[in-house]
Amino acid sequence: MNxxxxxxxxxxxxxxxxxxxxxxQSALSKVTACYQQMATCLGSNTDGSSLREELEETRALAxxxxxxxxxxxxxxxxxxxxxxEDREQVERMWVLFLCALENFxxxxxxxxxxxxxxxxxxxxxxxxLVNTGATGGGSEVAGRAATVQTPWVTTEGxxxxxxxxxxxxxxxxxxxxxxxxxxPLWSVEPTQNAWGEGxxxxxxxxxxxxxxxxxxxxxxDNRASGCCNHSNCKLGCIFCLLN
Amino acid sequence: xxxxxxxxxxxxxxxKSQTQRLVITTIPHAITxxxxxxxxxxxxVNLQNMGLIYYDYFFFIMLRKSLSxxxxxxxxxxxxxxxxxxxxxxxxxxxxxxxRKKGLLELHEQEQYNNxxxxxxxxxxxxxMQAKEQYRAGKERKKPDRVVFDCQERAYWxxxxxxxxxxxxxxxxxxxxxxxxxxxxxKYTTTYxxxxxxxxxxxxxxxxxxxxxxxxxxxxxxxENPTKMRVERWTFxxxxxxxxxxxxxDFRLFLKKEFSGENLAFWEACExxxxxxxxxxxxxxxxxxxxFLARGAPRWINIDGKTMEITxxxxxxxxxxxxxAAQTHIYMLMKKDSYGRYLKSPVFKxxxxxxxxxxxxxxxxxxxxxxxxxxxxxxQKAKLAASGPVDITQLCRYTAPVPHLxxxxxxxxxxxxxxPGLMTLPNSAACPSPISVAIDSTPASERxxxxxxxxxxxxxxxxxxxxxxxxxxxxxxxxxxxxxSLSRLLRRGCNAPSVFASLSPKCAVTAGGGKVQPLGxxxxxxxxxxxxxxxxxxxTLVWFLRVS
Numbered sequence: 001m002n003x004x005x006x007x008x009x010x011x012x013x014x015x016x017x018x019x020x021x022x023x024x025q026s027a028l029s030k031v032t033a034c035y036q037q038m039a040t041c042l043g044s045n046t047d048g049s050s051l052r053e054e055l056e057e058t059r060a061l062a063x064x065x066x067x068x069x070x071x072x073x074x075x076x077x078x079x080x081x082x083x084x085e086d087r088e089q090v091e092r093m094w095v096l097f098l099c100a101l102e103n104f105x106x107x108x109x110x111x112x113x114x115x116x117x118x119x120x121x122x123x124x125x126x127x128x129l130v131n132t133g134a135t136g137g138g139s140e141v142a143g144r145a146a147t148v149q150t151p152w153v154t155t156e157g158x159x160x161x162x163x164x165x166x167x168x169x170x171x172x173x174x175x176x177x178x179x180x181x182x183x184p185l186w187s188v189e190p191t192q193n194a195w196g197e198g199x200x201x202x203x204x205x206x207x208x209x210x211x212x213x214x215x216x217x218x219x220x221d222n223r224a225s226g227c228c229n230h231s232n233c234k235l236g237c238i239f240c241l242l243n
Numbered sequence: 244x245x246x247x248x249x250x251x252x253x254x255x256x257x258x259k260s261q262t263q264r265l266v267i268t269t270i271p272h273a274i275t276x277x278x279x280x281x282x283x284x285x286x287x288v289n290l291q292n293m294g295l296i297y298y299d300y301f302f303f304i305m306l307r308k309s310l311s312x313x314x315x316x317x318x319x320x321x322x323x324x325x326x327x328x329x330x331x332x333x334x335x336x337x338x339x340x341x342x343r344k345k346g347l348l349e350l351h352e353q354e355q356y357n358n359x360x361x362x363x364x365x366x367x368x369x370x371x372m373q374a375k376e377q378y379r380a381g382k383e384r385k386k387p388d389r390v391v392f393d394c395q396e397r398a399y400w401x402x403x404x405x406x407x408x409x410x411x412x413x414x415x416x417x418x419x420x421x422x423x424x425x426x427x428x429x430k431y432t433t434t435y436x437x438x439x440x441x442x443x444x445x446x447x448x449x450x451x452x453x454x455x456x457x458x459x460x461x462x463x464x465x466x467e468n469p470t471k472m473r474v475e476r477w478t479f480x481x482x483x484x485x486x487x488x489x490x491x492x493d494f495r496l497f498l499k500k501e502f503s504g505e506n507l508a509f510w511e512a513c514e515x516x517x518x519x520x521x522x523x524x525x526x527x528x529x530x531x532x533x534x535f536l537a538r539g540a541p542r543w544i545n546i547d548g549k550t551m552e553i554t555x556x557x558x559x560x561x562x563x564x565x566x567x568a569a570q571t572h573i574y575m576l577m578k579k580d581s582y583g584r585y586l587k588s589p590v591f592k593x594x595x596x597x598x599x600x601x602x603x604x605x606x607x608x609x610x611x612x613x614x615x616x617x618x619x620x621x622x623q624k625a626k627l628a629a630s631g632p633v634d635i636t637q638l639c640r641y642t643a644p645v646p647h648l649x650x651x652x653x654x655x656x657x658x659x660x661x662x663p664g665l666m667t668l669p670n671s672a673a674c675p676s677p678i679s680v681a682i683d684s685t686p687a688s689e690r691x692x693x694x695x696x697x698x699x700x701x702x703x704x705x706x707x708x709x710x711x712x713x714x715x716x717x718x719x720x721x722x723x724x725x726x727x728s729l730s731r732l733l734r735r736g737c738n739a740p741s742v743f744a745s746l747s748p749k750c751a752v753t754a755g756g757g758k759v760q761p762l763g764x765x766x767x768x769x770x771x772x773x774x775x776x777x778x779x780x781x782x783t784l785v786w787f788l789r790v791s
Contacts, residue, residue: 026372033376037384040392043318092368099331099369109326114318140383190367194360197338197371198346 014079017072018086021093024069025100027148031062032104034145039111043118052120054142055111060160062104065150069097070173077181088189095188098177105170112163314391320399328403331366334359336400338374351406434479438472446472447601461599464488471598478586481578485510497590498581505542506573506581509535513570517563528561536569546572 035058041051076090161169337356340348348356360367381389437443450456461470469489477484477493484490491507498504512531519527535544536554546554550568557565585591 026376029369029372029376030380033373033380036377037380037392040317040319040395095365096369096372099366100373103331103369103373106326106329106332110319113323113326118318140385141380144380144383186365188365188368190364190371192368192371194357194367195341195346197374198341198344 014086017076018089021069021072024065024150025093025096027150028062028065028069028100030148031058031065031145032100032107034058034141035062036107037141039107042111042114047118047120049120050139052115054139058142058145059166061145061148063160063166066101068150073097091183092188094181094183095185098174101170101174105167108163108167112167314394316398317395320395330359331363331370333400333404334363334370335374335377336396338370339378342374342378355404438476444603446603457601461601468597468599469594471600474595474598481582484582493590493594494585497585497588500590503581505535505544506577508542509544510570510573513566516566524563525561528558528565531566532558544573
């Protein structure tokens, strides 16, 4: 068959795969965002074994998505067919996937260290938790994460690695990705414009929240520098406690 | 550091926390800044680390522009060396803020956003996507928690990506031309060079070199008549005048005559507040307000309206530096106005007239090395050992002082028997020495008594003191020896070295009254029981010295 002519079926299959990957990308984003939100509760008074379990589950989900995506993207990129519009898209996805993996790995590292610093094994450990003023745990967030579906069938579930080896696995994955596929990162053009996300749909309930969260960082006008008149105070209002 | 922060959390021994009301919601575990400071002060935590605590581990919620409460930072946002702060994260954070604030970011944030967008262009889709997702994930939480989390995140980024104005302020320090700064340096050195003890001789003499402490006595903080050099220093600058207690006292006197003493009193009170204990600060501030600042106050100071306003406002939450503005104002007032008048005033002129101008003391021989001193003493010992035998009967006419006297002249050959316990450091009290060694109780002295006959030095002293009583004439040699030994004796015991030192230039003695006791020196002269030298003896000694 002429290599420039592909069957409709092939094209459709490929398109389906690409859209799967796109969905997976957004799913991964969602999951990692939830993971991060939950990770911020670690070590605080809202920490608990349930939070940690939820973290684990979320991580497992992320792992599944990652491995699946990795395989598919590799397959997509490996095809020698140089279809222009597809290529760009797939390359972009590849780069975004790389970024997402790096980001997720960082969070995993942090979580690993925090879990070690604040173990929950014994009762006295609970006293070591920092009172941060938060009341709820990350359970709502975990719920959100749980709603994420991998676009592909979950029969390809591999054994979920534990935290540390997960970090190392991603390390290996990243290295492999960077070596195997020759996609220059900077060649990817973003689809979003700068400041584009700010023009999103208006959220009404946020207005009251804005008033509450008024935190001034920059010092006021009538003061030259620092928040109090003391000459040594170079801090902004937010942190000055020269007493 | 983390340990300290965790300690603060302890419900029993940590900083006390309260629930903070925040518009429509409440936030638990809020702590006030004062509580933190108090807790830290009680724990004697190294204060260098205190700044760190405030930066990284705490942040606060500002309620309607009143700096009141703090919250602990969640450990996820604690500073840690294990992971670096990534630009990607900051970009995501900015994008998130953009979503929330719909484009109304702060100026520095906008700048950073644009920069990051340029550098991370290829990642921008990811960043936006992640920001959106994080934003939506955050919305799942309860409202107060959202507020808290937002504050936590903001604090984290203020620390790790501070607004550029802070760094700019550090960079935009005022710069001075080197010619100007060098000129200032030259001026300073020219003015102060005569007052520098390294460059010019101290008057009368540098105590460290000549062991003569007159200089220190003349320059005591509250001496009646200061030295001329000191008075000259006061004319250099107002700061010099104020920092010297004698100068300040003089200035105070002058101000009293001018009926403007409250300025100085206020300034001193402010200094007290600044450097005083934290516990009394509140009351001190109130006291100062009542005395100096309030309307109709007994010692009302005259500061301009704006400063007064700022000060009074600050006094509602007093801290160490709340009176800084007023203090500076008063300082400048005194400097520009009163200081000039003071320098022309009769008070100052009087002080100048009465100022002491010590002469440069005659060049005294600096201390000889102890080795040489020891040698000389050994020689003298040997010399005296060569003279006649001890006449024990002579000894009995006097009580124990005699052998001690002999010992102190340092020519006892039984030095080895003298226990080191007898040697104490030279006294620094006024003559006579308060050190008294009960003759009967000293074992060494008894030992010396026992070995009496072998001591050959006794005759010289015994003879001399006998002679003093009986007024026999002494052989010149003995007399000179006596003069030597007695003068040494007195010098070592008394604190008036200069008088005696000049009388015996031949003596190779430690200048300065032998203040420095060489170690292992067998002379037990510090134990001179001068007390035992009654008036008769002293008169005699003087007679001797006069004669010789």
